[in-house]
Amino acid sequence: MTISFIRTLLLYIVIIAAVRLMGKRQISELQTSELVVTLLISDIAAIPMQDTGQPLASGFIPIAVLVMCEIVISALMLKSTKFRRLICGRPLIVINDGKVNQKEMRRLRMSTEDLSEQLRQKNVFSIEDVAYAIIETNGKMSVIKKPDKEQPTAGMLGVALPDTGIETVVISDGVISDFSLQLCNKTRDWLDGVLRGKNIKAEDVFIMTANRKGDFNIIKKDDQQ
Known part of the structure; x- marks a missing residue:
């Protein structure tokens, strides 16, 4: 039982690494070659998971080969329009x-x-x-x-709308995201000032969103409301 658990965990980690190498796409956005590789990886990984008599290398090596093939094919498609059309077709x-x-x-x-x-x-x-x-x-x-x-846009109507930038989640369940603060051009000092003004601690916040203009929205955790 322990061996099966460890083998499954290792294969799970390998599959996550393989998918990360191939890039982030939803299933509906996969090209033909990517979908084929994804399906094959799931089938190959299932064999050593179910059969503990199979060496783990029988799962690792084919997955690595498929990932390398996909990376090579992706590179070729970037270089050659004809090759891309051959693999993916055309709109x-x-x-x-x-x-x-x-x-x-x-x-x-x-x-x-x-x-x-x-x-x-x-x-x-x-x-x-x-x-x-x-x-x-x-x-x-x-x-x-x-x-x-088509619905008229603000540009068609001659209306100038303020650019508030992207709205990001700067605090999620009490955890501050420095990356999200950078996206909306805000600093920890700005965040601390807002929290002090509202008399709230970061660990008491469920969600806090903000944008470049400085607009923000705070939702407290249920047990703090």
């Missing part, structure tokens, strides 16, 4: 200038229900509102609405 336009491209839909084996579903996920509820819809190489859809169907 396909399913709605072109407001017209549904039935040929491309048949090629993708995409039904009208699939098209409508993906448009709804983009907050588009009528095909007539779409100028272009493109299926990217990772399977996700990009949508460009017709100009008269």
